[in-house]
Amino acid sequence: MNPVLAELHEKARAVLDPVHYDFFAGGAGDEVVLAENEAAFRRLALLPRVLRGEENGPEFPVLISPTAFHKLAHPDGELATARAAGTVLVSSMASTVPIADVVAAATGPVWFQLYLQPDPEVTEELIRRAERAGCAALVVTVDSPVFGRHRRDLAHGFHDLPAGLAAENMRDLPGTPGLRRIEMAPFTWADIDRVRDLTSLPVWLKGVLHPDDAVLAVEHGVAGIFVSNHGGRQLDVVPAALDALPAVVDAVGGRIPVVLDGGVRSGADIALALALGASAAGIGRPVLWGLAADGEAGVRKVLDALRDEFEHVLALCGGQLSRDMVVVRC
Numbered sequence: 001m002n003p004v005l006a007e008l009h010e011k012a013r014a015v016l017d018p019v020h021y022d023f024f025a026g027g028a029g030d031e032v033v034l035a036e037n038e039a040a041f042r043r044l045a046l047l048p049r050v051l052r053g054e055e056n057g058p059e060f061p062v063l064i065s066p067t068a069f070h071k072l073a074h075p076d077g078e079l080a081t082a083r084a085a086g087t088v089l090v091s092s093m094a095s096t097v098p099i100a101d102v103v104a105a106a107t108g109p110v111w112f113q114l115y116l117q118p119d120p121e122v123t124e125e126l127i128r129r130a131e132r133a134g135c136a137a138l139v140v141t142v143d144s145p146v147f148g149r150h151r152r153d154l155a156h157g158f159h160d161l162p163a164g165l166a167a168e169n170m171r172d173l174p175g176t177p178g179l180r181r182i183e184m185a186p187f188t189w190a191d192i193d194r195v196r197d198l199t200s201l202p203v204w205l206k207g208v209l210h211p212d213d214a215v216l217a218v219e220h221g222v223a224g225i226f227v228s229n230h231g232g233r234q235l236d237v238v239p240a241a242l243d244a245l246p247a248v249v250d251a252v253g254g255r256i257p258v259v260l261d262g263g264v265r266s267g268a269d270i271a272l273a274l275a276l277g278a279s280a281a282g283i284g285r286p287v288l289w290g291l292a293a294d295g296e297a298g299v300r301k302v303l304d305a306l307r308d309e310f311e312h313v314l315a316l317c318g319g320q321l322s323r324d325m326v327v328v329r330c
């Protein structure tokens, strides 16, 4: 793990209310997948190429994956994250700052993460809010037909935000004055088609693991996919996100970009994801640790540390990353 990230994690653990720390840190079930997401990177190694001179590698290929409730981490919440981002920020529908304010504060493109809602008018209004705010894409999370069961939250009895904090995008939606709860429901590809018909924004899917679903995503005109197991917070029997990546990349065959998130904690992890065919890596918890430890400056430290380390790894790899360079450790 990058030492800056490790230090910020320790600081976050020390300053956060333990209930909120566990909400951020925890996973579903026995937390097997939570641990595997990081362990999968340790099982792989990179064979660097030599004598390549100064090849130009990819730009810093990291984006901020959507995480809920940033004001639980820091009073500035998503505003601090947005100010620090400087790269694509996928803003959670469950943000504690309204999406328009997130976009206004942002130093890079903002994409809106959406959980489709059972009432199509509510979904449409959320999409319109994202459009009006100036979001550059929609990211529909498809790995959550039901909520994951997070044992740490259940043990603490944590199921509501403290007084004064709310999922601000859920205010004054059609049919409900005031706050509306975010609902999970089992949707279909027809619902994705409807979203595409409703908006001219690129529509990404987040939470694809099966290669056949990746092919369906291409066929349904999706702009890109996130190979993700929701940071081990949904089904605790799936593979590590990294282990699911190559088959999805092969199925997609370069037709759309594939982002990998889950367990990315260092420049080497980013390099491994790219070598296995990801266009970019998403980071979830490290951003929360930076935010909790040091607000906007902490998020910036996380991104700067990863950028610096990734560039160093890339230089040591001869400026290029490809699948033939990845081997399994003995």
Ligand SMILES: Cc1cc2nc3c(=O)[nH]c(=O)nc-3n(C[C@H](O)[C@H](O)[C@H](O)COP(=O)(O)O)c2cc1C
Residues within 6 Å of the ligand: 023, 024, 025, 037, 065, 066, 067, 068, 092, 093, 094, 113, 141, 206, 228, 229, 230, 231, 232, 233, 261, 262, 263, 264, 282, 283, 284, 285, 286
């Ligand atoms: C506290 C927390 C809240 C999250 N909230 C959301 C969310 O609102 N929407 C979503 O699509 N994914 C959510 N995720 C999943 C992340 O987008 C991402 O897939 C995951 O955190 C990546 O793994 P990492 O934390 O190991 O980097 C959340 C993850 C965490 C840890």
Ligand SMILES: CCCCC(=O)C(=O)O
Residues within 6 Å of the ligand: 068, 094, 182, 230, 233
């Ligand atoms: C209603 C908020 C959902 C947040 C989420 O996706 C998670 O905690 O993993």
